[in-house]
Every structure is written in C-alpha cells, then in structure tokens.
Amino acid sequence: MAETEPAEFDVVLAGPVFFDIIFTGLDSKPSAGTEVWASGMGSSPGGIANLAVAASRLGLRTALASVFGDDVYGRWCWDVLSSREGVDLSQSRLLPDWHTAVTVSVAEDGDRSMVTHGHDSPISDDTLLEGGIRSRAALADLGAMSSDAAGDSWWLRAARNGTRIFADIGWDSAEAWDPNDLAPLESCYAFTPNSREAMAYTRQDTPLAAARALAKRVPLVVVTCGSDGAIAIDSETGEQISVPSVPVTALDATGAGDVFAGSFVLGTLRDWPLEQRLSFSALCSALAVQHFGGSLAAPGWGDIADWWDRIRLDGDRDLAKRYGFLSDLLPAERASAVRRAEATFYLTDHLPTSEPHSESPADQTPMRGTR
Structure with a gap:
C-alpha cells in the first residue's frame, strides 16, 4: 500500500449478517412434543456482524460490506451497526423485498446450538467491493475464499495492495475436511481456526501439532482451544506461544471466536508482542462469554x-x-461499559425506512454454508 494513499480503514469485512435471537437458562433440554422455557433472551446482529462489532468496540476503524433485507430485522441490524456501533456501511446494501437471515441460538452447557433460515445474497461480496477499499487488514472466511471461482476476488486485490488478510473458517457440516480448502492461505497473513477445525484439516491429534502443520502454509497461525487457551506460531520468526484461558463463568459462547479474532487484529496492527496479543485476545473472548448476545457481548x-x-x-x-x-x-480517559443485547428491539417507526444503497434483489435461492 503506497505511503501516499493511507488506509481509509483499519479493518474491512465482507459476508452475511444474521438477525440473532439467543435463549439462555433453559429449564430443560428441548425434545419433540415439549415446551421449554428460557430465563434469558437477547437480540443482536450476528454472522459477520460479530467480527465488525468486536473490532469497532476496540477502536478500530471498521468497514463492513454486506446485504441487509429491507425488513424490520435488517433495518434494526443496520441501525445498530451504523448508528450505535460506529461500523461503516457505505459498502453495504439494503434490499427491498428480500428478507434478512434469522438465527435462533440456544446456549447451554457452555456451548450453543443454532437453527438458521435465510437465502444466498443476490449481490456478491466482490460486487459490493468492486470499487476497492483501502484497509490495513481484512477478515475473511476461508470457505468463501476457497470456493471463489473468479480468481480475482476482493480479498486477493486487497492483499496485492498491502492489506493483511486474516482468515477464519467455519465448521465443515459434511465433515470432509478437504485440505484443498486451505489453498487460499498462501495469500493470507494469518489463520485463526479453533482446535477442532485445525486438527480435522491437518489430520493431527493435538492442537499444537495442527498449529505446526498450518504454520507451513501461512506466516502466522493461531489455534483457539476454548477453556484450554490458545496457541500461536509465527513461522517467520519461529516464535511459538501458548496462553491459558481467563477463568470466568460462561453464559453464551456465541461469537467468542469472532471477538478473539477482532482483538488479535488490534494487537497485530499495534505491533504488540505475540504473547501480549494472544493474552489480550483470550481476555476479550472470556469477557464476551459472560454475556449473551454474540456481537453485543463483545467488550469495549x-x-x-x-x-x-x-x-x-x-x-x-x-x-x-x-x-x-x-x-x-x-x-x-475512562471509557464506559458498552451496551448489551436486550430481549426486544426497536419498533418499526424508530427505524429508517429507506437507504441510499437500496437495490432490488435477484431470484432467491436457499442459503448454503451459513456458519
């Protein structure tokens, strides 16, 4: 990235936004033919919004390219992200007659299960970012990167312009764990899978062995291990660091990995030592799981x-x-604690009814590979 063209943003993200409804404190496990009551409920923007909010709450200039449905869910997510969380949505679009994807997340036993309904976006990430965007870092999903057939996607163009690409990957629902999915790592700066994903893709028996195998593909690999902490290997310097988790009472794990990744980007852009970056990210992730609500559980x-x-x-x-x-x-200057997820959201007359980037959608098809 040329010195005469300073980055407009610290981090740019692209991907689907979901309207998340999170239930906590179930009085029993759900089963067919029964009704289960939950003591807690929260609503928040989800999906790629988890990363966007986590980064923005730590002071990173954050841009998000996504498609929002012009329904109550979509307009509420747009309002939360742009007006309350300071995320730049100039690369995003609000589409009439296209509904926002919805996820219901049930948190129990320190983990969560999700049910999602949505449709594939009629506008690709490459189209949203076809004009280019100057950013110091980008967070991208490796699954979407590996399935890109164009060969010159937005993240590749960004990488050539000096943007550091931080890649993550979701759970392979087919459990094929094809090593070819890792091919885009050759153009990335960092990879941040969790331990189960890392071991499955590398066919290794331990998170450390998986991290060492992945370090041969990418300059910096970070494997998150839940309550066992995290491991990082810098293949350029040979540095290998592991840190324990921070002990907390976990309520909802939704978005914890996204909070970790956003925090790690902050430390990297500020040139913190690797151990400090890893410890800081572990702390932010731990603070997030004490609250429900995915994106709105991210700490400031x-x-x-x-x-x-x-x-x-x-x-x-x-x-x-x-x-x-x-x-x-x-x-x-002492900052205030940030806003958390609430059980309900604004009434429709509190929300914007139009947006200058509104467009009509193409035919809708079922969403694939949601998260």
Whole structure:
C-alpha cells in the first residue's frame, strides 16, 4: 500500500449478517412434543456482524460490506451497526423485498446450538467491493475464499495492495475436511481456526501439532482451544506461544471466536508482542462469554478497565502479573461499559425506512454454508 494513499480503514469485512435471537437458562433440554422455557433472551446482529462489532468496540476503524433485507430485522441490524456501533456501511446494501437471515441460538452447557433460515445474497461480496477499499487488514472466511471461482476476488486485490488478510473458517457440516480448502492461505497473513477445525484439516491429534502443520502454509497461525487457551506460531520468526484461558463463568459462547479474532487484529496492527496479543485476545473472548448476545457481548475498553480494576483489588497475583501490560494500554480517559443485547428491539417507526444503497434483489435461492 503506497505511503501516499493511507488506509481509509483499519479493518474491512465482507459476508452475511444474521438477525440473532439467543435463549439462555433453559429449564430443560428441548425434545419433540415439549415446551421449554428460557430465563434469558437477547437480540443482536450476528454472522459477520460479530467480527465488525468486536473490532469497532476496540477502536478500530471498521468497514463492513454486506446485504441487509429491507425488513424490520435488517433495518434494526443496520441501525445498530451504523448508528450505535460506529461500523461503516457505505459498502453495504439494503434490499427491498428480500428478507434478512434469522438465527435462533440456544446456549447451554457452555456451548450453543443454532437453527438458521435465510437465502444466498443476490449481490456478491466482490460486487459490493468492486470499487476497492483501502484497509490495513481484512477478515475473511476461508470457505468463501476457497470456493471463489473468479480468481480475482476482493480479498486477493486487497492483499496485492498491502492489506493483511486474516482468515477464519467455519465448521465443515459434511465433515470432509478437504485440505484443498486451505489453498487460499498462501495469500493470507494469518489463520485463526479453533482446535477442532485445525486438527480435522491437518489430520493431527493435538492442537499444537495442527498449529505446526498450518504454520507451513501461512506466516502466522493461531489455534483457539476454548477453556484450554490458545496457541500461536509465527513461522517467520519461529516464535511459538501458548496462553491459558481467563477463568470466568460462561453464559453464551456465541461469537467468542469472532471477538478473539477482532482483538488479535488490534494487537497485530499495534505491533504488540505475540504473547501480549494472544493474552489480550483470550481476555476479550472470556469477557464476551459472560454475556449473551454474540456481537453485543463483545467488550469495549470500559469493560476491560473494569475487569482490570477487579483483578487488582481481588489480589489475583497470577492474573495481575499476566495482564500487567494493561496498565500501559488502557486509555487515559475512562471509557464506559458498552451496551448489551436486550430481549426486544426497536419498533418499526424508530427505524429508517429507506437507504441510499437500496437495490432490488435477484431470484432467491436457499442459503448454503451459513456458519
């Protein structure tokens, strides 16, 4: 990226946005012919919005290219992202007569299960970003990257212009785990799979062995291991780091990996040491799972400062030592805690009724490979 053309954004993302409804605190497990009550419920923008909000809440200039349905769900997600979360949607489109994908997520036993309905977008990510966008980093889904038949997709053009590509990948519902899906990594800067995905694609028995195999394909690999922490290998320097998780009471794991990835991008763009980046991302992910709501559970600097104050007051020496770097990172001006997911959302008369980027959709087909 030429010095005469500074990046307009810190991070750009492209992909589908979902309207998420999250249920927590079930009184029993769902089964056929029964009704289950939940003690908690939240609504939030989901899908790629998880990453966008996580990045924006940490102060990254964030742009999102996506398609929103011109229905209550879509307009509410648009309003939350653009007006309340500071995500730039100038590359996105609001489509009349096309409905927003909806996901119902049920959180229990520290994990979640989801049911989704939606349609493939009639406008591709490449079309949304055909004019180009100057960004220091981009977060992209490896599944979409590997299935791209054009050979000159938006992320490849961005990579050639100096944008660092951070790739993630979703669960392979067919469980084929085709190694050819990893081919786009040769144009990426970093890859951030979870341990199950990493081991399945590399045919390795441990997260560390999987990380070492993936490090042969990409300069930086980070394997997240849930309650066992995370592993990172920088193949350019040979540095290998592992960090433990931060102990918390988990409520909802929705979007935790996205929060980790967004936090890691922040640390990378700020040139933090690898161990510090990994520890910071583990903390942000842990803070997120204490709340329900996917994207709206992502922490901001106020939440991080509140946690750091509690750790120092409670006298947890191990955590205080491990996270001592926060004293130098936290903004001098105290930030407030960010807004969380709520059980309901705005009435229709509170939402914008039109958007300058509205377009008519093409024929709708069932959505494939949602998440």
